[in-house]
Amino acid sequence: MFKKFINKFLLKPKIKIRGEGNSVSVPKSAYTRKFRVKIFGNNNKVIISDNAHLHNTKIDIGFPECPINNCTVSIGQKTTANGLYICLGESASEVIVGDNCMISFEVEMSCTDTHSITDLQGNLLNKGHFIHIGSRVWVCKRTTFLKDIAVKDDCVVAQNSVVTSCFDKTNCVIAGYPARIVKEGILWSSKRPENWEEQ
Numbered sequence: 001m002f003k004k005f006i007n008k009f010l011l012k013p014k015i016k017i018r019g020e021g022n023s024v025s026v027p028k029s030a031y032t033r034k035f036r037v038k039i040f041g042n043n044n045k046v047i048i049s050d051n052a053h054l055h056n057t058k059i060d061i062g063f064p065e066c067p068i069n070n071c072t073v074s075i076g077q078k079t080t081a082n083g084l085y086i087c088l089g090e091s092a093s094e095v096i097v098g099d100n101c102m103i104s105f106e107v108e109m110s111c112t113d114t115h116s117i118t119d120l121q122g123n124l125l126n127k128g129h130f131i132h133i134g135s136r137v138w139v140c141k142r143t144t145f146l147k148d149i150a151v152k153d154d155c156v157v158a159q160n161s162v163v164t165s166c167f168d169k170t171n172c173v174i175a176g177y178p179a180r181i182v183k184e185g186i187l188w189s190s191k192r193p194e195n196w197e198e199q
C-alpha cells in the first residue's frame with residue numbers, strides 16, 4: 001500500500017527531445033513536481049543542480065517548426081522556483097541562473113523575440129544571446145526577463161517588472177517597466193518580516 005502511495009507521486013518529468021547530441025540533467029526533486037522540458041534541435045543542454053527545487057517549471061528550447069542548436073539552460077545550487085517558464089528560440093543562446101535564487105510565480109525568461117526585426121537594409125536587429133541571473137537573486141511574481149539581460153548577485157527584482165537591459169550593480173532593488181534600479185545597498189532574506197526580530 002505504501003509503495004503504491006509513493007509511486008503515485010513519483011511521476012517522471014515530461015522530457016521531449018527531437019534531435020541529436022542533446023542532454024538533460026534533472027534532479028530527483030523534479031520527479032515529484034510538475035516539470036517539463038521540450039527540445040527541438042541538436043547539441044542543446046539543460047543542467048539543473050541536484051538540490052534545486054523547481055515547482056511547475058517549463059523549459060522550451062526551439063520549436064517543431066524552428067529547431068535550434070548549441071543552447072544551454074543552467075540552474076544553480078539550492079535555487080527554488082514556483083512557476084518558471086524558460087524559452088530559447090535562437091541557436092547558441094543561453095539562460096544561466098545562479099545559486100540560492102528564489103523565483104516566485106509566473107516568472108518568464110524569454111531569450112528570444114521569436115520573430116525578426118530588421119533595419120531598412122534587412123539587417124537583423126533583435127537576435128537573442130543570453131539571460132544571466134546571478135546568485136542570491138529574489139525574483140518576485142509575474143516578472144519577465146527579455147533577451148540579452150543580466151542581473152548581478154544579491155538583487156531583488158520587484159513584482160511585475162519587465163527586465164530589458166543589463167544591471168552591473170549588486171545589492172539592488174530593480175523594479176518597473178522597463179525595470180530600473182530603485183534602491184541600492186540592500187540584502188534580502190527568505191525570513192518573514194514578522195519574525196525578523198527573532199534572529
